[in-house]
Amino acid sequence: MPEVSWEEPYCGEGNSCYRFGTDADGNSYIAVAGQEDHHLTDSRDALRQLILDIKAGKADHLL
Numbered sequence: 194m195p196e197v198s199w200e201e202p203y204c205g206e207g208n209s210c211y212r213f214g215t216d217a218d219g220n221s222y223i224a225v226a227g228q229e230d231h232h233l234t235d236s237r238d239a240l241r242q243l244i245l246d247i248k249a250g251k252a253d254h255l256l
Contacts, residue, residue, distance in 0.1 A: 195220070200213050
């Protein structure tokens with residue numbers, strides 16, 4: 194796994210706290226805070242999963 198520099202968790206009035214990060218190559222990552230080893234990268238699959246999580250109410254504070 195590449196070395197990811199994670200930002201402070203973003204927590205709203207919703208369920209989970211998310212963290213965003215980047216690696217030395219400029220790739221971006223998103224993960225639920227505390228579960229950074231199960232991150233998503235900036236791919237079509239990552240976008241699909243984020244949309245599914247929003248629809249499921251897991252990321253309502255990002256809207």
